Amino acid sequence: MKKAGFVALIGEPNAGKSTLLNHFVGSKVSIVTHKVQTTRTKIRGIVIENNSQIVFVDTPGLFKPRRRLDRAMVAAAWGGAADADVIVLLIEANRGVTDGVEKIVGDLSRSSEDRMVVLAINKIDKVKSPALLSLTKQMNELFDFSKTFLISADRGFGAKDLKIWLADKMPDGPWFYPDDQIADLPLRMIAAEITREKLTLRLHQELPYQLTVETENWVEKKDGSVKVDQIIYVSRGGHKGIILGNRGETIKAISIAARVELEAFIGKRVHLFCQIKVREKWLNEAERYTEMGLDFNDGN
Structure with a gap:
């Protein structure tokens, strides 16, 4: 059984x-x-x-x-x-x-x-x-x-x-998921989590706690590859410069590392594009919490 x-x-x-x-x-x-x-x-x-x-x-x-x-x-x-x-x-x-x-x-x-x-x-x-x-x-x-x-x-x-x-x-009963599924999380969210991890590993001090990543678009292309557009929200203008790095080298390294890991995870070629936006009050926006899989009202 x-x-x-x-x-x-x-x-x-x-x-x-x-x-x-x-x-x-x-x-x-x-x-x-x-x-x-x-x-x-x-x-x-x-x-x-x-x-x-x-x-x-x-x-x-x-x-x-x-x-x-x-x-x-x-x-x-x-x-x-x-x-x-x-x-x-x-x-x-x-x-x-x-x-x-x-x-x-x-x-x-x-x-x-x-x-x-x-x-x-x-x-x-x-x-x-x-x-x-x-x-x-x-x-x-x-x-x-x-x-x-x-x-x-x-x-x-x-x-x-x-x-x-x-x-x-475990209780007796039918399985909840197919036997080849290893995670119950939308691919868009997994992609955002991968990029956020690379940001966390690359950046220092408190900055990783002042940002969030959202996958804005996920497009399956005819050649079998995937185009992924992501937005990195930060609360201060100075944070954007830190993430960009000298001549954009930091964000480039982060994007490459995230792309390589995402390709390995989904088994497809990935075209990853990351945009950085400053939103001073993103920590108090319900939409950001929904994208993270959290309940905004639980933060009251």
Whole structure:
């Protein structure tokens, strides 16, 4: 009998949720950078394990929100958890029980009800065994987890055991998606996320958090290639110059990197054109949130 269900990956920013999702799927469907809060919306990665289809929801990191966008991202994270059959809380072994982890555990105690909550302690290669055992004990005293897994999402250690366990816990029922589909996200949004990742990796300090990328047009051409027009919205005129770079070299490098990755993802030649627009108040425009897959009203 087939099984199918949803698993929400939650945790603080940079806990390794996107890395784990990409490892499970076997392909890159979620942004992974060294910067925090790079995942903004709920990204669904689809995994087949034996007779089970697991729909993993990679949620934005849970943190103390300061702006409307922050509040919408946190609401999206908890929304993903609310819809899941199983919740996986990822924490970093090398950071231990932070204030943020304690808050998440407290919120889980009030909201998880009768759903299974699994603890996945990530980055175990960064600490020694005694500290790991102590952290495991401490976390299970804070919350009654259904199961605890010790993993390294980056290296893949322990991830297979977690996936097999989750597959077994999925409810009986037909699969939600075709067996060859690996993500539930429109290609336009995937393309925008790829470009935003390249911007995040290339730019420094706070600028990546002051921009968003939208795919304005996606045109399938007769020769089998795809023409993609994107707009990069920034909140200040000075940001536009930084992204352009000297003689346009920065935006050219970003566009090439994004195009190469998008071509690999869709298996087609891509003609990518990026335009930069200054919109001082884009963070308060409902349309921008819709394009990011977020609810504008959740930011109130």
